[in-house]
Amino acid sequence: MIKVEGLGKSFKVAKRTEGLRQSVRSLFHREYTTVQALKDISFSIEPGEIVGYIGPNGAGKSTTIKIMSGILVPDQGSCSIMGYTPWKERVAYVKNIGVVFGQRSQLWWDVPVIDSFELLRDIYKVAPQDYKQNVELLVETLHLQDILYSPVRQLSLGQRMRCEIAASLIHSPQILFLDEPTIGLDAVSKLAVRQFIKTINKEKGITVILTTHDMNDIEALANRVILIGRGSLLFDGNLNELRSKFGTQKTIVADYQQNVNPIQIPNASIVSWTPERAILNVDTNKAVISEVITQLSDQLELIDVSIEGKPIEEIVLQLYKEYQI
């Protein structure tokens, strides 16, 4: 459905000036630097997938999204989405996609939500029955009944985001691009938005590509993540792969009957130790967890043992660090 190959894009940026004198000089002359926003990005996405597109700020996430939604023309590479080249056949192509920019609104501030929906119906030339059916479905799944007739300025951020997503689905697109859909939302609204994205993906088979900084979004939604840093693709695979590849550090917490002698476990580092409790770090590449536990039970009278993997949030942070992005 989506095939991206060797995508590259660079921008020219004016150098910032400092100090009054430099500012005066820059009245006449200005220097530019070239920033490589994307380098040789390739991936393909099958219909019905939910893909989390992650990376730190400035990594090139939104540039990719902009290219894939037909806004930007890349310098190199090709991209074929449903048989279209997004930047070449803009008008024909964008009928098939929905885009939500989490930080901006497509709803009209001063009029009821339903009016915005109707305008979108006319923009996308949606047939009346289809429109009616779609709105009914959206209202039901997103619980919009009570807010459909209030002006947007009176809605909370969470309500608004639900309406935003609904608005980008009125023309039944097959692909939905979500650019930070949960930014600034409270916990309850986040859950609702995630639930909804899941539902439309399952029921209507819409392919979803979302960028986010919230790893919980990814964990709840995406079976596949694409990690990008400094314009390059760093990882493409499912979440478990990411975890097993990078999340090899496990933490073992053991509670036991009082034991004064410190324990000795090969291949594990002891983070803390008291006569009642020990916390150990184990690298699963070097040691097998069950063996570590066997050794623990040999040396101690265990009461309770818990094993924790690193949260995905930390794995990603660690990745950012490792790649120095």
Place this chain on the structure above:
Amino acid sequence: MNLYFKYFRMLLNSQMQYRASFWLLCIGQFFTPFVMFAGMYFLFERFGQIKGWDFFEVALCFAVIHMAFSICECLARGFDSFSNLVIKGEFDRILVRPRSTVLQILGSNIEFTRVGRLMQSAIVLIWAVRNIAVDWDFFKLTTLFFMVTGGVFIFTGIFILAAAMCFWTVQGLEVANVFTDGGKEMAQYPLNIYQKWIIRFFTYVIPFGCVNYLPLLYILGKSNGGSDLLYMMMPAAGILFILPCLAVWHFGVRHYRSTGS
């Protein structure tokens, strides 16, 4: 077209949400050209004429250009305020929709308060038409109508050019004022009171003279043996002016899509 009316209704609804502000602006818009007109009136009171043109002839000139300007500011406001759209990144939104960018920009903003301004210039127009020494017939009234129409197209064209400039820089847009506000200021007097270079520029480059001064000569019977038909057809130049402007606009959109700035 249908979609444009939808935008129209929506914007009217939106603006009516702030009634007090709306009326305040309408009144203000009424008085903006009013004081300019009053100033002009006082100057004629003191000087009597300007290079052989009398008060009502100039008033007609004034009314035509101000009407065109207010209609354009009302309907093509989207282009006028385009820099805001670009700064806020809203233009991306327009690009992901399956409609022409021009239509969507036009629909992004309509300034209804300019009706106040339109009212003022309409009153001046009627006053001038009734007091001027002209035998009005069908052809002259039609010409008058097309003068206003041509003016609307010229101003819209300039707004589009200025908006296209936003794709390169959002600074320095003030220079567009030379042609919008400046053009309005200048064209409210008959073109021949100015020096040659101004007359040439505003006839051949930005054809304000074609929608105002030249057809006016025909209406007033001052065309000195020139072909009446030619003078009558002049406002068409104003309408054609929008074509190169649209070309520049599309070029700008292409640039935006390759630089994203």
Place this chain on the structure above:
Amino acid sequence: MKTYYSVLRLRLKIGLQYRTAAWAGIATQFFFGIIQIMVFEAFYQHSAHTPPISLKELITYLWLQQAFLAFIMLWFRDNELFNLITSGNIAYELCRPAGIYGYWFARLLSQRLSSAFLRCFPILLIAFCIPEPHRMTLPPSWTSFVLFLSALVLGLLVLVAISMFIYISVFVTMSPAGSTLIFAVVGEFFSGIIIPIPLMPEWLQKVTGWLPFHLTADFPFRVYSGHIPPPEAAMGVLAQIIWLVLLVGTGMFALKKVLRRVVVQGG
């Protein structure tokens, strides 16, 4: 005072960042100046009577208007302040150590100063260099020039004091655009920007005399060209000072009033 100075410095720096804007502004104002001059030239050409101000004086008057546009325009607006008022975030501003009237006054003043600073010199330079008959003239005497400078500065202060009322009125109208527009239309007409005051009919000149607007634009420029002789100019400067005290006084009072209302409402 030091805060005010740093505000001004920052403004100037921001202004310089926008180099294209500066050039564009200069070009625009030059164009407006030349158009206006040509219109008056055409009027003067076949004038039956001798007008009350000579064309030479008028040309200088018009160039000064363009050069110091930032000192005389009322539609100069500070959207940040407007947002502060209409959104109710004014409460934060109340926490500042400086008095709010003084702070806003300095802010508005610095905006105008930095804008004029960037533009007046190039425009004056052009106006002095272009060929006759459109060239700007030097003031007739040093006295006139000194009086002009003080009148210009005082005029600027009077103007800022007037523009403070725009912001104060927004507390009531809640419509920044509406308030600015109404003030600008009225103020600019009576300050002689639409047509120079000496060319107005007698009765209207009397009306403008009773209003403070002419002290901001018309008065300093006529002092420069010598159209208002020095003794009379000195009296005008006195009038400026009186008006300034009056306007700042009522402005402070009015601001206190509207702010109290905001606080009571809980903003």
